[in-house]
Amino acid sequence: MRTEFLRSVQSAVRRSNYASSTRNFSSSASNPERKVTVLGAAGGIGQPLSMLMKLNPLVSTLSLYDLAGTPGVAADCSHINTRAQVSGYMEDKDLAKALEGSDVVIIPAGVPRKPGMTRDDLFNINAGIVKNLCQHVAKHCPNALVNMISNPVNSTVPIASEVFKEAGTYDPKRLFGVTTLDVVRAKTFYATKTGLSVEEVNVPVVGGHAGITILPLFSQAFPQANLGEDDIVALTKRTQDGGTEVVEAKAGKGSATLSMAYAGAIFADACLKGLNGVPDVVECSFVESNVTELPFFASKVRLGVNGVEEIHGLGSMSDYEKEGLAKLIPELKSSIQKGIDFAHKN
Numbered sequence: 001m002r003t004e005f006l007r008s009v010q011s012a013v014r015r016s017n018y019a020s021s022t023r024n025f026s027s028s029a030s031n032p033e034r035k036v037t038v039l040g041a042a043g044g045i046g047q048p049l050s051m052l053m054k055l056n057p058l059v060s061t062l063s064l065y066d067l068a069g070t071p072g073v074a075a076d077c078s079h080i081n082t083r084a085q086v087s088g089y090m091e092d093k094d095l096a097k098a099l100e101g102s103d104v105v106i107i108p109a110g111v112p113r114k115p116g117m118t119r120d121d122l123f124n125i126n127a128g129i130v131k132n133l134c135q136h137v138a139k140h141c142p143n144a145l146v147n148m149i150s151n152p153v154n155s156t157v158p159i160a161s162e163v164f165k166e167a168g169t170y171d172p173k174r175l176f177g178v179t180t181l182d183v184v185r186a187k188t189f190y191a192t193k194t195g196l197s198v199e200e201v202n203v204p205v206v207g208g209h210a211g212i213t214i215l216p217l218f219s220q221a222f223p224q225a226n227l228g229e230d231d232i233v234a235l236t237k238r239t240q241d242g243g244t245e246v247v248e249a250k251a252g253k254g255s256a257t258l259s260m261a262y263a264g265a266i267f268a269d270a271c272l273k274g275l276n277g278v279p280d281v282v283e284c285s286f287v288e289s290n291v292t293e294l295p296f297f298a299s300k301v302r303l304g305v306n307g308v309e310e311i312h313g314l315g316s317m318s319d320y321e322k323e324g325l326a327k328l329i330p331e332l333k334s335s336i337q338k339g340i341d342f343a344h345k346n
Ligand SMILES: NC(=O)C1=CN([C@@H]2O[C@H](COP(=O)(O)OP(=O)(O)OC[C@H]3O[C@@H](n4cnc5c(N)ncnc54)[C@H](O)[C@@H]3O)[C@@H](O)[C@H]2O)C=CC1
Pocket: 039, 040, 041, 042, 043, 044, 045, 046, 065, 066, 067, 068, 108, 109, 110, 111, 112, 113, 122, 126, 129, 132, 133, 148, 149, 150, 151, 152, 153, 178, 179, 180, 181, 182, 209, 254, 255, 256, 257, 260
């Protein structure tokens, strides 16, 4: 029964692109050892994300770290009869053990929004958390691929890059802001509007991860549907406000956790596939980039054995999308600079 259930979860996940190459998903025996560490593992995102990583046969060691509650989450996850061996860590002094040997470090540590807040309102608390955790990453697993989930992503990724530069470990190919949830939302909203099967649609989302800096490119959606300008504007706005929609619905009890865990698991799975040499693994991500004048930008990225293998350009965009791009640049630029300044001053 349990095996059947696991198979059905795996197959649902596989259909939705979580493991776009079934080759690696179904058999664990042929997959190399891979350690994945989750920092903030006992939180709203951390718990379901840890479970999804435990279900991923590409993971051989799952290391869970949080300031509180990790032993329970680790014990719970460890009973799931899948490949990964689970360990939980809670004390600062155990961070070294938690991180050593990690191939991928996923960071959802930090506070979430409440109604009325912007992601930037989280900066004062989360910037320090991210800086501290990245200092430990630089020390204990400098070669890991870092998947930054903590908000504001537009600033936390630049903070991480400065910390790694300071430590002498920075490799731009290994640092990713996780923007997969924007793609997940754009796909869902597009499929709902067009009546296309959600499993077959794809929509690139570029820019950053806050409000108008989130720019879905519906002109490049696949398959193409004949939507009018009003529909495109409404879909764009809903994708940009997707996080706020959840924050308001949760009415003070946090922000997206389940959809984020799903999105984070898809992105980590893509990183693992790239590391394992699976070809043509492409996801949107906020990375160091020269696609625009900004030092960081989200666009389609091909993942490989070194992390980022290739950053795709923006492709052809509609006039509406070009306007959106022009509008987002100043805000994204200042959020990036804010992160860089923080890393130097604090
Ligand atoms: N990139 C994205 O698309 C998304 C990002 N987020 C962001 O993810 C972050 C986490 O959200 P939730 O899980 O809902 O929050 P949460 O409050 O439920 O969980 C955060 C966890 O981080 C832990 N934590 C705090 N400081 C830590 C430290 N120094 N070391 C280790 N763990 C630490 C807390 O103990 C807590 O368990 C927030 O900043 C939120 O805005 C949320 C949704 C989407």
